[in-house]
Amino acid sequence: MLDKFREAKRLEIESLHKDFAAGRIPAAYQGERPSFVEAIRAKGPGAIIAEFKPASPSRGVLGENLNPLDYADTxxxxxxxxxxxxxEHVYFKGSPDFLFMMNGPGLPLLRKDFIFDPLQVAMTASSPASAVLLIARMCDDAAHLRQLIDIARMPGLAPVVEIFDQADLDRAREAGxxxxxxxxxxxxxxxxxxxQGRRFIKQKREGELWICASGVDTRAQVEEMxxxxxxxxxxxxxxxEADDPGAKLAELTGV
Incomplete structure (x- = not known):
């Protein structure tokens, strides 16, 4: 599956490298970039990161003509x-433009995509994103992942490293x-x-911030995690998929 995602990014990455070679280097975003970590700490443990995705590989199209601005406010x-x-556009029908469209309410934004090239991180830094997702196993090794982490931190992006197994966690730790x-x-x-989450959380270390992703859809599960x-x-x-996303989120957050 990740190989398919990697291939889907090939043309985008080639275009970024052509622009870079021609001197077209994206400037870092100059607006406010609220702290992703501080926002999580303020509402955690069990803070909710609400996701906007028009489609997914497992469920297909999740909604037609969805307005990112409405979801951000909700x-x-x-x-x-x-x-x-x-x-990511091919499998999730997303767009980098969504980062600008959903910036209005002032919540930290996590860019979720298949990012494994330094120039993709640089492009993220030119947006209002506060954090960027890095999938450990999409990197060649720990040194590659560390490079992306270091590049993300320079403009103030929080690097969120996603793991699926023990080898991923070991690589993430080695990369810092x-x-x-x-x-x-x-x-x-x-x-x-x-x-999966129940097993891995036992390895959490002091000072680390841990996020549970996929499979949670009730308040009881949020409280357990x-x-x-x-x-x-x-x-x-x-x-x-909710008929009323706001009501569903209120249920999950307990507000």
């Missing part, structure tokens, strides 16, 4: 600590990651189990 009004914004996102989804079957030690829960599909 998420801010119903207790979200931050917003995860899908910017301090924000760990445990994905509960099996990439081969696209099924989810919270047992928070009690186990997760600082935040990233929730997307259940919000995108």
């Amino acid at each position: 998420y801010a009004a119903n207790g979200a600590a931050a917003i995860s914004v899908l910017t 990651a301090d924000i760990i996102q445990v994905n509960n989804r099996d990439l081969d079957t696209l099924t989810t189990t919270l047992d 928070a009690a186990l030690g997760f600082d935040a829960i990233l929730i997307g599909t259940s919000l995108m």
Whole structure:
């Protein structure tokens, strides 16, 4: 699955390198970049990162003609600590433009995409994003991941490193990651189990911030993951499929 995602980014990365070679280097965003970590700490443990994604590989199209601005306002009004914004187009129907469109309410934005090239991180820094997702196993090795982490931190982006197994966690730690996102989804079957999060959270270290992603859709599950030690829960599909996303988020956040 990740190989498919990597291939989907090939033309974009080639274009970024051509622009860079021609001297067209994106300037860093000059507006306010609210702290992703502070926002999570303020509402954690169990803070909700509400996700906006028009589609997903496992569920297909989640909604037609969705307005990112409406979702940003709804998420801010119903207790979200931050917003995860899908910017990948082929499989998730996202766009980097969503980062600018969803910046209005002032919540920290996490750019969620398949990012494994330094210039993709530089492009993220030219947006209002406060954090960027880096998938450990999409990097060649720990040195590659560390490079991306270091580049992200320079303009103030929080590097969120996603793991699926023990090898991913070991690589993340070797690379100096301090924000760990445990994905509960099996990439081969696209099924989810919270047992993944329950198992990995036992390895959380002092000073780290941990996020539980995929498979949470009830308040009871949010409370369980928070009690186990997760600082935040990233929730997307259940919000995108809800008839009333605001009411669903209010239920999940307990506001």
